[in-house]
Amino acid sequence: MRITQGTFSYLPDLTDEQIGAQIQYALDNGWAISLERTDDPHPRNAYWEMVGLPFFDLHDAAAVLGEVRAARTAHPDEYIKLNAYDARLGRQTTALSFIIGRPANEPGFVLDRTDESDRVIRYTLRRAAAR
Amino acid sequence: MAGDEVLLDLDAAFRDSQVGEVLAKLDRELIGLAPVKARIREIADLLLIDKLRAQVGLNTEPPPLHMSFTGPPGTGKTTVASRMAEILHRLGYIRKGHLVTATRDDLVGQYIGHTAPKTKEVLKRAMGGVLLIDEAYYLYKPENERDYGAEAIEILLQVMENQRADLVVIFAGYKDRMETFFASNPGLRSRVAIHVDFPDYSAGELLEIALLMLERLNYAFTPGARAAFAEYIDLRLNQPQFANARSIRNALDRARLRQATRLFARGGMVSADQLKLLEADDIRKSRVFAAVRG
Numbered sequence: 001m002r003i004t005q006g007t008f009s010y011l012p013d014l015t016d017e018q019i020g021a022q023i024q025y026a027l028d029n030g031w032a033i034s035l036e037r038t039d040d041p042h043p044r045n046a047y048w049e050m051v052g053l054p055f056f057d058l059h060d061a062a063a064v065l066g067e068v069r070a071a072r073t074a075h076p077d078e079y080i081k082l083n084a085y086d087a088r089l090g091r092q093t094t095a096l097s098f099i100i101g102r103p104a105n106e107p108g109f110v111l112d113r114t115d116e117s118d119r120v121i122r123y124t125l126r127r128a129a130a131r
Numbered sequence: 132m133a134g135d136e137v138l139l140d141l142d143a144a145f146r147d148s149q150v151g152e153v154l155a156k157l158d159r160e161l162i163g164l165a166p167v168k169a170r171i172r173e174i175a176d177l178l179l180i181d182k183l184r185a186q187v188g189l190n191t192e193p194p195p196l197h198m199s200f201t202g203p204p205g206t207g208k209t210t211v212a213s214r215m216a217e218i219l220h221r222l223g224y225i226r227k228g229h230l231v232t233a234t235r236d237d238l239v240g241q242y243i244g245h246t247a248p249k250t251k252e253v254l255k256r257a258m259g260g261v262l263l264i265d266e267a268y269y270l271y272k273p274e275n276e277r278d279y280g281a282e283a284i285e286i287l288l289q290v291m292e293n294q295r296a297d298l299v300v301i302f303a304g305y306k307d308r309m310e311t312f313f314a315s316n317p318g319l320r321s322r323v324a325i326h327v328d329f330p331d332y333s334a335g336e337l338l339e340i341a342l343l344m345l346e347r348l349n350y351a352f353t354p355g356a357r358a359a360f361a362e363y364i365d366l367r368l369n370q371p372q373f374a375n376a377r378s379i380r381n382a383l384d385r386a387r388l389r390q391a392t393r394l395f396a397r398g399g400m401v402s403a404d405q406l407k408l409l410e411a412d413d414i415r416k417s418r419v420f421a422a423v424r425g
Contacts, residue, residue: 055255057256058255058256058258059227059229059256059258059259059260060226060227060258060259060260060297061259062226062258062259062294062297063254063255063256063258063259063297064255066255067255
């Protein structure tokens, strides 16, 4: 199951060229870019692990694009996303965030159904084990 | 025959690239340095022609753009490098046109595994622009085979070769030491195609530089001070550790200090002219003159 989330979740995966253009847009706006990875892309999992430190003082997308490629080869079996943080006073939030790397085989989620008292049924979304 | 040939207007291409503007600025900002300016102009011409060739489909390899600037300190290497970045940017050889200056400290780490991230960090900042490595020969210390400088050079080489479209590296330093540096790093030598040598300034040029600096700072010499400063330059030229324009700048800063002390010692009212003018005495109190007197 192809998991989507973030800014361009409704689009097919961006090509490197398109990612480069997005990075350049972020840099031109003065946003700091960082990479994060996880093996648990559950929508409630907000805590992804950082891939290296965030990048500051950059001017050109080629520098970040190199890191993007390096992160993909280093973590081929995990989801990797790119965040651009807008530090301006009044915003101070992630301005752009999209997935730039995903495992070849995406197990997706399992829906657990639990019967409770009084015929109440609860549903839980659980990460499927990779097979 | 000539009818179906595509003709390109060289002058229009030159105007469109707005390189002339940068070259004129270079002329204005830097006194003397005729050979350097001529060399920069040559390089700009070559790059422009290469661009036109690409336009008519005469595909060539992108010209190797890594450079070495050699010359004594204070001869404008950094200034020329930042102009070069502008020229390359206007001709479309680099995407951003900013200048990042680095020395050994910025590139080489202190323990194992520290060098590569440091060098890569600097390279990343320079992407899309020009990386100026000042006193590049300190990167390579042949007397210590465990020195991490070699590692930095290796990473530099890799990026210089593989990411030629992303950044241009300029090595700067004294001429003789740069030559030994290149001689002991043949990989570097073969990748640095453009060599520009910066000559020492003459006394007359140094005086002109001083006047230009004063103008920018909104100061002026009295006629006496001007003569005194010309004498000062002649004396200073023969002293050790003379760093051309940088020494001149420092001398002027010290003269400004003495002017302020003089004005305060006198006290009372002061006019705008008095605030602006440096007098002969402000120059002659320098220790350079003291050495002659004593």
